[in-house]
Amino acid sequence: MAPVLEVSGLSTVFHTRAGIVRAVQDVSFSVEAGETLAIVGESGCGKTMTALSLMRLIPSPPGEITAGSVKVAGTDLLKLDEPGMRKMRGSQIAMIFQEPMTALNPLLTVGRQIAEMVSLHENVSRRAANARAVEMLHHVRIPAPERRAREYPHQMSGGMRQRAMIAMALACRPKVLIADEPTTALDVTIQAQVLDLIGDLRKELGTAVVLITHDLGVVAETADRMIVMYAGRKVEEGTTKDLFADPSHPYLQGLLASIPKFGAGEGTRLREIPGIVPALNNLPKGCAFAPRCSAAVAKCQEAIPPLETKRPGHAAACWVT
Amino acid sequence: MIQYTLRRLGLMVVTLFGVSVAIFLLLRIVPGNIADILFDSAGLIDPAEKQQIIKDLGLDLPLVTQYTHWIVGLAHGDLGYSYVSEKPVLDEILPRIPITARLAGLALLFAICTGVPFGVISAVRQNTWLDYMLRLMSLAALSMPSFWLGLLVLMAFVNWLGLLPIYDKAPATWGAALLMYGVPAATVGLRSSALIMRLTRSSMLEVLRQDYVRTARSKGLSEPAVTFTHALRNAVLPVITVIGIETAFLFGGLIVTETVFNIPGVARFLVEAIRWRDYPMVQNLVMFIAIIVVTVNLIVDLAYMFVDPRIRLRT
Numbered sequence: 120m121a122p123v124l125e126v127s128g129l130s131t132v133f134h135t136r137a138g139i140v141r142a143v144q145d146v147s148f149s150v151e152a153g154e155t156l157a158i159v160g161e162s163g164c165g166k167t168m169t170a171l172s173l174m175r176l177i178p179s180p181p182g183e184i185t186a187g188s189v190k191v192a193g194t195d196l197l198k199l200d201e202p203g204m205r206k207m208r209g210s211q212i213a214m215i216f217q218e219p220m221t222a223l224n225p226l227l228t229v230g231r232q233i234a235e236m237v238s239l240h241e242n243v244s245r246r247a248a249n250a251r252a253v254e255m256l257h258h259v260r261i262p263a264p265e266r267r268a269r270e271y272p273h274q275m276s277g278g279m280r281q282r283a284m285i286a287m288a289l290a291c292r293p294k295v296l297i298a299d300e301p302t303t304a305l306d307v308t309i310q311a312q313v314l315d316l317i318g319d320l321r322k323e324l325g326t327a328v329v330l331i332t333h334d335l336g337v338v339a340e341t342a343d344r345m346i347v348m349y350a351g352r353k354v355e356e357g358t359t360k361d362l363f364a365d366p367s368h369p370y371l372q373g374l375l376a377s378i379p380k381f382g383a384g385e386g387t388r389l390r391e392i393p394g395i396v397p398a399l400n401n402l403p404k405g406c407a408f409a410p411r412c413s414a415a416v417a418k419c420q421e422a423i424p425p426l427e428t429k430r431p432g433h434a435a436a437c438w439v440t
Numbered sequence: 441m442i443q444y445t446l447r448r449l450g451l452m453v454v455t456l457f458g459v460s461v462a463i464f465l466l467l468r469i470v471p472g473n474i475a476d477i478l479f480d481s482a483g484l485i486d487p488a489e490k491q492q493i494i495k496d497l498g499l500d501l502p503l504v505t506q507y508t509h510w511i512v513g514l515a516h517g518d519l520g521y522s523y524v525s526e527k528p529v530l531d532e533i534l535p536r537i538p539i540t541a542r543l544a545g546l547a548l549l550f551a552i553c554t555g556v557p558f559g560v561i562s563a564v565r566q567n568t569w570l571d572y573m574l575r576l577m578s579l580a581a582l583s584m585p586s587f588w589l590g591l592l593v594l595m596a597f598v599n600w601l602g603l604l605p606i607y608d609k610a611p612a613t614w615g616a617a618l619l620m621y622g623v624p625a626a627t628v629g630l631r632s633s634a635l636i637m638r639l640t641r642s643s644m645l646e647v648l649r650q651d652y653v654r655t656a657r658s659k660g661l662s663e664p665a666v667t668f669t670h671a672l673r674n675a676v677l678p679v680i681t682v683i684g685i686e687t688a689f690l691f692g693g694l695i696v697t698e699t700v701f702n703i704p705g706v707a708r709f710l711v712e713a714i715r716w717r718d719y720p721m722v723q724n725l726v727m728f729i730a731i732i733v734v735t736v737n738l739i740v741d742l743a744y745m746f747v748d749p750r751i752r753l754r755t
């Protein structure tokens with residue numbers, strides 16, 4: 120099956136006083152219909168900027184997409200003009216954000232915000248758009264959707280707002296859904312519900328999901344494949360199962376070792392990765408992870424390692440492993 | 441909502457009571473009364489005659505009694521007689537009210553209709569030459585005293601257009617009426633306009649950074665739709681509050697503007713009355729202005745509630 124979303128060689132920079140910040144560098148991946156791809160990585164590694172680049176919502180200036188292509192069902196979004204891109208947003212590629220508390224407009228009813236999306240992309244009456252809003256709220260399992268549609272965001276809990284966001288994002292049945300840390304701001308039980316919901320809707324509607332998170336537990340439960348980002352670059356890619364079982368890149372090895380394991384016994388310390396992420400406006404010449412890597416050799420300081428296939432369906436960018 | 445309105449009405453009464461006490465006392469702290477001024481200006485020096493005037497006007501009574509007389513009269517719709525013209529205060533004030541009301545209304549309208557759009561433009565075009573120019577102009581408008589601005593406007597009219605926007609009781613045409621009211625109203629409203637512009641700009645910039653604006657863009661909405669349906673609605677909330685406060689300032693500006701443009705409204709009349717220590721006139725005029733300001737503020741608060749569901753649904 121041909122992938123619905125094909126990203127290749129995507130690079131995004133920010134022009135700042137402190138120099139050029141390379142937030143996303145040469146990132147490629149693809150997602151098939153009904154598949155979930157997770158993007159993981161530490162805070163500041165460029166996950167959100169990758170997502171916003173796909174939507175072409177990078178604040179510009181100072182941001183700029185400098186290279187690459189983003190194909191949704193064959194159409195390269197980066198080649199479209201702004202009106203053309205606006206038609207794609209919401210109808211072909213939609214996004215939900217990290218903060219359900221602030222992502223909805225406080226002065227408009229939830230129903231109206233969903234209906235707005237529908238009437239924007241589909242030639243339907245106001246009445247039909249409102250009916251769709253209620254239907255979508257019902258779809259994301261919000262009880263009493265007729266009443267809830269007339270409510271304002273502040274009258275809903277965080278989990279409910281995030282469901283409403285999902286309802287809005289999926290109202291026009293986009294081919295691709297980008298979820299940027301959709302559950303980080305929610306408490307654990309609600310997290311599971313929201314993730315289940317995204318999973319179910321994905322199967323039902325055949326949406327390709329890009330799930331951004333730094334929670335490896337979430338990845339293990341929900342993603343078919345994953346890519347690991349470090350300092351703006353993709354450093355590893357493969358099926359979730361494979362990567363968890365046998366990570367190639369020392370960075371992912373470190374991340375996996377830093378997860379607390381049940382039954383590891385008392386007194387065993389969690390391993391952490393020493394050092395900090397390098398500044399994106401002042402990256403080292405070689406591998407960005409080398410300064411923190413215990414396996415690093417001389418070559419790592421010299422040149423950026425290319426992404427190599429380590430096993431079928433599993434690639435990593437490391438000189439050593 | 442009803443409970444909130446009632447509470448606000450109660451607060452209004454308290455405020456008005458405070459204003460009445462304050463203006464009553466202030467007037468009597470200021471040296472001299474109507475008798476002194478009559479005697480000074482007419483050059484009379486018969487102390488017995490002066491005492492007679494003071495007694496006739498009830499100015500020798502204890503302050504509390506004087507105050508009670510005033511308020512009780514006010515409650516019965518009896519505003520007393522002007523010391524100067526000896527006509528009923530109400531008859532003196534009533535014909536002047538529509539003039540000032542028109543001026544104030546137009547000034548506020550001018551301030552909102554220029555301040556909000558220019559503020560939005562300035563924010564949307566942040567850091568362009570347009571933004572710099574609008575900011576510079578608003579700064580100039582804020583720092584110009586209205587008497588000076590009024591004189592400048594008058595001079596400009598005489599110099600370049602060869603006409604004077606003089607007050608005319610019955611203007612011949614709509615255009616003449618607009619000129620007659622519009623020019624002074626714009627002069628007095630310019631300050632508020634500049635303030636509203638700056639506030640709209642900063643509030644808009646703040647709102648444009650919010651997550652829900654990004655959400656609106658991610659839906660595929662056009663920039664105008666994002667700016668007007670999503671951002672502006674949120675950005676005007678603080679502006680609404682300031683409109684209430686500006687109404688009070690407007691009367692200060694109107695005193696000057698009515699004088700400069702020679703308009704027979706209540707604001708200029710107030711200064712005249714203060715000069716004569718015309719107590720009933722001043723007290724009642726100030727109460728009248730206070731009632732307007734307090735009412736506008738109540739309307740503004742109710743409007744705020746109407747726009748913001750977070751407040752409407754809580755109270």
Ligand SMILES: Nc1ncnc2c1ncn2[C@@H]1O[C@H](COP(=O)(O)OP(=O)(O)OP(=O)(O)O)[C@@H](O)[C@H]1O
Pocket residue numbers: 133135140142160161162163164165166167168169178181333399
């Ligand atoms: N407006 C901007 N100007 C300059 N640099 C920026 C700007 N916005 C983002 N960046 C840079 O882009 C980098 C990537 O940010 P991004 O938000 O994508 O990280 P993230 O992986 O989503 O992190 P988190 O897990 O905290 O959400 C950051 O390190 C930041 O320095």
Ligand SMILES: [Mg+2]
Pocket residue numbers: 166167168299
């Ligand atoms: Mg992020």
